[in-house]
Structures are given as C-alpha cells and as structure tokens.
Amino acid sequence: MSAAGASRLPLTGVRVLDLSRVLAGPMCAQALGDLGAEVIKIEHPGRGDDTRDWGIRVGSRNTAYFNSANRNKQSVGVDLQKPEGQKLVRELAAKSDVVIQNFKFGGIAKMGLDYESLKAINPGLVYCSITGYRTDGPEAARPGYDLVVQGEAGLMALNGEEGQGPLKFGVAAVDMFTGMYAAQAILAALFDRQRTGEGRHVEMALYDCGLMITAYYGMEALLMGNDPPKYGNAHPSIVPYGVFDAADGPVVITVGNNAQFQRFCTDVLERPDLAADERFTTNLARSQNRHVLLPELRAELARRPRELLLARMTAAGIPCGEVLGLLEALQSQRSAEAGLLAELPNPETGSVQVLAPPYRIDGQRMPVRAAPPLLAQDTERVLGDLLGMDAAAIAALRQGGVL
Secondary structure: OOHHHHOOOOOOOOEEEEOOOOOHHHHHHHHHHHOOOEEEEEEOOOOOOHHHHOOOEEOOOEEHHHHHOOOOOEEEEOOOOOHHHHHHHHHHHHOOOEEEEOOOOOHHHHOOOOHHHHHHHOOOOEEEEEEOOOOOOOOOOOOOOHHHHHHHOOHHHHOOOOOOOOOOOOOOHHHHHHHHHHHHHHHHHHHHHHHHOOOOEEEEEHHHHHHHHOHHHHHHHHHHOOOOOOOOOOOOOOOOEEEEEEOOEEEEEEOOOHHHHHHHHHHHOOOHHHHHOOOOOOHHHHHHOHHHHHHHHHHHHHOOOHHHHHHHHHHOOOOEEEOOOHHHHHOOHHHHHHOOEEEEEEOOOEEEEEEOOOOEEOOEEOOOOOOOOOOOOOHHHHHHHHHOOOHHHHHHHHHOOOO
C-alpha cells in the first residue's frame, strides 16, 4: 500500500486501549488495528497475555497462537493489580477512543477500570466488555470458555458426520465470531459518537454469539422440533454438494441448481441416465433420494482422476475445487498472489510471518503495519509520548514492579 493510502486507513486517528487477553478480545482489537486504529495492548509485565505460553514458540515470549491475534498492536507492560498501574491505565483511557476488556466478572470494577469509572473521565469513550454470559443474568459470574459454549450453544450437535457424537469446531469459532461481532458493534458506536459526541457501552457474551453461529441450522431445529441430522461435509439442503473422493484425492463439488446437475451427469460423469431419472431431476427430489443417488455418484467419481474432473466441471460451469492441506493452502499461488501472508522484521528471529488482514478497500489490502509485539516492547515510548513521563519516572515505576 502506498504512503498516501496508508495515511487514509479508515480508522486512522482512532486509539484503542486493549485490556483483553486470549482470543475474543484480542481478535476484536486486531480487527480495529487492521483497519488503521492505533492499538495499545496492556499486558502483565512478567507473564504477558496467557497465549504467550500457548502453542509453538516464536522467539522468547511470542507464540503462533499469540501472533494470530495481535498484529498491528503495541505492547505496554503494566501490573493492573497495583494502584499505580491502574492509575496509568486510567490516564491512557482518558486519551483513548475505545477500551476493550474481558476480565472475569467483577474484576475490572475492583480496579476502577469499569465503564462507569472511565466514562466519568472520558464521556466519549466507547467501552467494550466481553463476557461468557450476559452480565444481568444468573450466570454472570461464570467464566467464558469457547469449548464450554460450543457445547452449551448446540454447536457440537451440528458438527461432524451422521451418527457421530458431539464434535467441536477445528478452531475456537465462538471466540473468533465474538471478536468480530464486537468489532462491528464498536464501529457502530464510534459512528454514533460522531453524531452525539457520547460514548457507548458495548456488551458481548460468548454464549449469545455462539447461538448466532447456529444460523440456518438453528432455524431448522426450531421448525422441526428436533436437532437436524448431521451431514458432515455434505450440505443439509443441496445434493450433490460436498467433498467427494476422486481416484487420486478429494474434491469439493457444489452442484447448486438443476441445470448444473444435468451438466454434471451428462458432461462430467457421462451418465445422462442419472440426469433423466425422475428421482433426481429436482433438488428436492435429490435431497429425498440422496441415499440412492450419492453411492452412484461416488462410484463414478472414484474412477476418474481429480484433474480431469476439475477440468470438466470448470468447463461445465460447476463450482468446484481441490481439497488442500492447511500448509498447502497457506503456501499456494492463490494465497501468494492475494498477498495473504506478510513477513515482517523480528528482533529475535530475524523475521516473522503472519496472516495479512482480509479487508480490501479501494482495491488495496489493509497493511500489516506492525508485527505482533514482543512483551512490553513499547512501554517507554507509549508512556513518554502519551503521558509525558520522563525516563526517571518510568524507571521508578519499573523499580516498583508496576512496569
């Protein structure tokens, strides 16, 4: 991105104070940073974010897990259990537009960093609280964990193959969706502040967001009065639509309408008899007779190589694709040409790779302006630049264990 483009990032001039840790809150703050906000991440000066100890180590204090949710941020090490640390964060909040926190129930208020306390010193502050459950309900004090909510929200009941027991998603989907929902609400509150001058308190609960992820499965469960069947890699409503084995590997086939099915049978599989069979002429009929149709299709597909099938389906206008391994996908030509991986300097490892933001505006991808920070690497600069603290004052706080 050009210098002129970088100076016009949508959230340039917005300052975010990120008091959160683990995934939902950091993902929210990262999304705002990707769009141009200045994000100051407050971490414990000794142990840092919990995820600095999760997964594969990158350098001395970073990990792959931490790096996935903390690009485009600065790290300031402050002990929030000390009154002096709480005072520093209040001073930073007074100069910020957004605060994000996901402390356990009641913890933030004990430190004097709750919404009402910070609103008193910064009425325009947009304050986002992320909790496990709604704060005005009987479960307010319960801690929120992605895996627990995946179970409680019914997500495990829709994931996996027919006859399989509860199965979690491969990633922490509830945390990630909660972070994205939270970023949307923060942007709405910032927009509203332009009209009113007043801040807002955004409250997001993991359970609420987890239930939203059930989407059309949730709607079908309400209509059926039962849990919908599990379909694994297949589609609950469209046939054939899913992952199928060719002679030399899996392919994704998505036959989305009746005309595509006719071409799939005739041009791809050379089985016009299937296209003419009244049991399969409409999608509703195919869905009702999927247990008859799918074995026929699987047998035909297994006799043909993947390259041939993909070429024929592409020529017939049928959406399709390879099934790649994760590393294959990351290192694919498609990902490289899209600029979806970024490599940045790292003082400990020489360089570090991170995913680039998915956002493209005016034809340009939002840039990775800063690699995931080392623990507390920006403490002196942020306190000096924003709070006007000199080296002696910072040294005194460090001596007292505040920094």
